[in-house]
Amino acid sequence: MRSKQRMYKLCTVLVGMLLACSLAGCRSESTKTDATQLPQNLVKSGEPALQMLTEPGTNLFCRAQTEAGFYEVIGRGEKVQNIVYTDYATKSRVYLCNDPGCNHIDDSCPSFLDTRSIEQLFIIENSLYIQNSPTNLDNEPSQLIRMDLDGTNRKSVLTMETGQRLFGGYATDGEILYYTTMVYVEVPEAEQETNDGIEFHLNGMNLRTGESTELYNFGTNCIGDKIWVGCVGREMIFSDTVIPDPEQPKKVAHTYRAFSIDTQQWRDLIQEPIFEGAGIYADGMHIWVGTDGMTLNTLTYDTSEVRQTTLDRKIPLYATMDCVTDGKMLVFWAEKDQDTYVTVDLETGAITDGMFWVSKASGKNGVMKILASFGDEYLVDTDPVDVPQVFYHVDGSVERYTGEFWPQALISKEDYWAGKRNLTMIDDHVKA
């Protein structure tokens, strides 16, 4: 259990991001690298459309894919992280390293990352970008590092000054890389109770020249409330979360605003009624269950329309939604020690049994997450097994232990959504 949980633990050091973390959704579809894969209605004529490179609503997204394979970052120690690659053609998972004798623990290895703070991974054309956001700003700057797809030829393309951190959302129109930062500002003592002293900035970097410009300053007190949920055409869509009644913190109101990268003007998209539960931001939509538990609401940013679909059966308001793609999503919840996993058809509201893994060791279940999408197949996490693992401490000592590991497999999209476990296992050389 250690390696995977540790990866997420290492990722969860950012301040005030609990809300955004809970909104993390399907991790495959937002990593498309080919703009032509965007739905046609999202591409406005003339200009290249913006493409979101990271998962909407979260700053923790250590995965990316090309048409050939899937990249992820795993943690193996206090200052040891590695890039791991699953190759679709050979159906194998390896360290991003060609040397069979390599331990992958120092700078000579192209899979090695001398840090514990990787929070974002994305691909533009033939370059892999990783965001490093250490919490101790005085010792190590927050950086965006670009490298070739084989992990070599590394260069820092963004290096933050002291008091500034890369925050996590990224999009591009092919020319400019759009990104957000947290900027720590001085607050007079009298205001310290009401001002968190952290500004949220939107910026653009010219991919060719490396020059950066600040596009908008959201001000302080909004980290966690202002969520970059997607892009439509040449506009970025931000959701604003408000809790109107402090006595009822679960009642949340959402508004949506669009920021044009051409005019740098804002326009209101929709004023949403108050509803319970956060729902999920994914695939150009905000999806949530109504208070009756029987109505599925889908707001599409492109049209600003909310569509309501009646569900086959009741879904509790606290249910978690995940893996929204291809017109379907996975929903799960625990009730009286009973874990339920269902697939919801967004169009019809039909509910069928969903995919989940089972741990033989612990007896626990979890969602069989979609990691990547290759043609008619998904790459998924499967039933965890206990394997020997190694943890590298910063003082040079090595700890050996047995921990849970989730082998990957390919499954046809049809079987996945039908809940049929016809899995083609990936040959794993990382944990094998």
Ligand SMILES: [Zn+2]
């Ligand atoms: Zn290596």
